[in-house]
Amino acid sequence: MKQYTLAIFVIALVWACNNPGVSNSDGDLGQSVFKKNCKLCHGADGKQMxxxxxxxxxxxxxxxxxxxxITNGKKVMVPFKDVLTAEQIKAVAQYTKDTFKSGK
Ligand code: HEC
Structure with missing residues (x-):
């Protein structure tokens, strides 16, 4: 009986560690959204214009x-409110802020 309980505990622990919702994947989300939706115009390094x-x-x-x-667009930049979720927009906004910094 004791072993059985332990096995359940170990399985639960492994599951919790593998569950992507548990880890902080905000940066990864922002990056993947950027690569799919923004790179085309802005480039991977944000410098493309x-x-x-x-x-x-x-x-x-x-x-x-x-x-x-990002939500509402501006001139040539298309609005993403119908394409991305609010969570994705926030993640990619944070990504651009953290990743592309002025050299100055
Ligand atoms: C169709 C081309 C295009 C795509 C795709 C695009 N952008 Fe843009 N983006 C622009 C243009 C053009 C501007 C300049 C708008 C203006 O001020 O006239 C701009 C401006 C911006 C700015 C403001 C920069 C500043 O300081 O003025 C941010 C931030 C930005 N884009 C982020 C993103 C993100 C994040 C994505 C993906 C979700 C994205 N863009 C997708 C064309 C694009």
Whole structure:
């Protein structure tokens, strides 16, 4: 009986560790969203400026402003509110803020 309880405990522990919801995957989510939806215009390093896109490394926008432009778009940049969830938008906004920093 004791062994049985232990086995259940071990299985539960392994499951908890493998469950992606448990680990903090926010950075990964932002990166994968960026690669799929933003790289086209902004480039993997944020420097590409296709169709008049801004160099994200020079952006001084706050997280809220980024969420806003990603959600609603601006000029050539398409709105993503029908494409991405609020969670994805927030993750990718955070990703651009953390990853592309001004060299200055
Ligand atoms: C169709 C091309 C295109 C795609 C796709 C695109 N953008 Fe943009 N992005 C632009 C353009 C053009 C601007 C400049 C808008 C302006 O101010 O005129 C811009 C501006 C921005 C800015 C503001 C930079 C600043 O400081 O002015 C951010 C942040 C941004 N994009 C993030 C993203 C993210 C994140 C994604 C993916 C979810 C994305 N963009 C997808 C074209 C694009």
């Amino acid at each position: 296709l169709n008049g896109a801004k160099d994200l490394n020079l952006s001084t926008m706050t997280l809220e402003e980024r969420i806003n432009i």
